[in-house]
Amino acid sequence: MTAGAMRRQATGRALTSHDVARMAGVSQATVSRVLRDDPGVRAETRERVRRILAEVDYQPNAAARSFRTHRAGAIGVVVARLSYQIYPAMLELIGARLDALGQQMVVWDAEHGDGDRHASRALRQGGVDGVILTACTRESPFIRDVCSPQAPVVLVNRAVDGYPSDQVSSDNLDGGRRAAEYFIGGGRQRIAMIGGVQQASPIRDREAGFRQALAAGGRPLAAHYYQRAEGFTHRAGLAAALRLLELQAPPDAIFCANDMLALGAIDAARTLGRPIPDALWVVGYDDVEMAAWPAFDLTTFRQPMDEMIGYAVARLMNRIEEPDRAIEHKTFANELVIRRSTGRRSVPVGESPAAGPLIMRETPEEETKDE
Amino acid sequence: MTAGAMRRQATGRALTSHDVARMAGVSQATVSRVLRDDPGVRAETRERVRRILAEVDYQPNAAARSFRTHRAGAIGVVVARLSYQIYPAMLELIGARLDALGQQMVVWDAEHGDGDRHASRALRQGGVDGVILTACTRESPFIRDVCSPQAPVVLVNRAVDGYPSDQVSSDNLDGGRRAAEYFIGGGRQRIAMIGGVQQASPIRDREAGFRQALAAGGRPLAAHYYQRAEGFTHRAGLAAALRLLELQAPPDAIFCANDMLALGAIDAARTLGRPIPDALWVVGYDDVEMAAWPAFDLTTFRQPMDEMIGYAVARLMNRIEEPDRAIEHKTFANELVIRRSTGRRSVPVGESPAAGPLIMRETPEEETKDE
């Protein structure tokens, strides 16, 4: 069935503005004016047309309109992995903004699909009016394909030096620093970090800030206390944390480059029966939903995601209108959310507060025999 | 900037197939034929045109093409809440399938945005060629707006009786039954359930099947052992589970209508220091990523999501081509994945197996005093 088929009347053909014009006894141009709320239409005429429009439930042909106006009415969003909770969270926020603007949201996955390539093609063919990149690196094909300062592209949550587009992120360098200072201030002695691939700017910055502040505090990050996780998954965090926790002198504090890794790290401690926060502090980054759950109760950094998204969408729509405006790079501050994974008791509103430590000291029992 | 602006050459105008034709010394129609791989073009001519196409990096105008072909080249997907992990997981799978078909994926959120309404409007205006509904209920505005058997709509994961569209889901009734039988077979004495709003068909079916098999086993679900969660969130599950666990005779087994509720239930047990699985079994539904984490290690039902999505997408594309084909309702079987929340030790590949019970018997210590 063609798209038009959905709009067919009994006659078998979709109703066009021309048909409506005939029914209303006006010209097609007038119908078009009414549709677009063009002021130059007599109130009486407008009413008559509107009545017919409603009566026949007229639906303008989206393709014809885009064709004529050179506007797709859609914005593309490239995410890294839908399975990392921060991306759906961003999509939710972006979707809400775009809905309010009457724009469709087209989503591509850069990791599973070939999202980058699809996005640049869609943009160049006019399939979308602009693109929001949430997972861009210097190597992304997209940024080689489209790299003019006029291009309607905005980077959220990632910075790519030298790429001429609006960019919005949070102050990851500062977050890294504060994590280190928080550990030092909390009297932690053996401080470790689980990092990730350096292509992602937030990860790189968090790590750099962390190292910086640690060095400034007179106790640079020891090589054996640094683990690079393979991917940003719970599993990778768990594996990396196990490597750290099985050292002769295991760390008593781990800063993880994001929450997924941190949740994995907590589960590693749980698996080994290491008490948190007594024997180990864990700090993450992003404040994903799970971070607040009793099972983890993770201290983490919260980015003002809604504001960031709001800013990014506004910036993008603006550039679509005025391609020549100056490029802007905006950085937002993060908030350190302290929870039980570093010793504070948290009381989420509306929930029974969990008491005591997150994971208690205990000896794992013998495995239960199955069957 | 208009969409076309992205494609402008130095001249200031976007390059059209007409321009390419002139450069190649052929007619515009021939260029069009080459673009569409129409066989009726001499190899030599095709090559010449292709060379120019590549040379000038020609990009066909997407709007003009949709306009002409009556195809948007996009499929809409309506999800309930991006923050429930099953939806991003579905999107990931749907996106991969659509990418392979060269279709864009337009996403709407039915809960936060007014996704339903947007979707039906887009479909009727030809902004998308078809719609996948993953969160449809009998009350959804969408199904009143568009309800012809020819409409390119497919329901995934939800069934709506009487709605004339292809529908694919898994056998939730059977899952509910098996949960009950599993509890009974495991010698559970005080069996409870955390359900949800009855509008969602999978929830309704899981609950019905569970009650049915329990009754068949001679021990119908007691009213005080049934809690209806307010929403499908971790928080709602936690709250509902607390109500159950604080009863005089708390249940020793809880079946939750989905994993999010189950994860909340486990956290409720954790909060109260109730050992799992010794004092309590918990079973969920969906097998979300977190279910396999050591913190939860949740026994749950896995739906063959990839197959379901594959089937749904194929069905939808097929209906777009042949609107008059008979409606199909397809049901897939689920797999019960047994983990430690019901006493079995699980060994996820590549991870250190967690030993012993999930949550051990312990007395919560006094709260640590902050500051």
Add this chain to the structure above:
DNA sequence: CTGAAAGCGCTAACAG
């Protein structure tokens, strides 16, 4: 204030 008319860039008959 309203109508007539000219396309937007592409696809698809139809001739040649």
Add this chain to the structure above:
DNA sequence: CTGTTAGCGCTTTCAG
């Protein structure tokens, strides 16, 4: 095999 031609449904001058 290739060119000519006729629109798709809408927006937007330009007259009146």
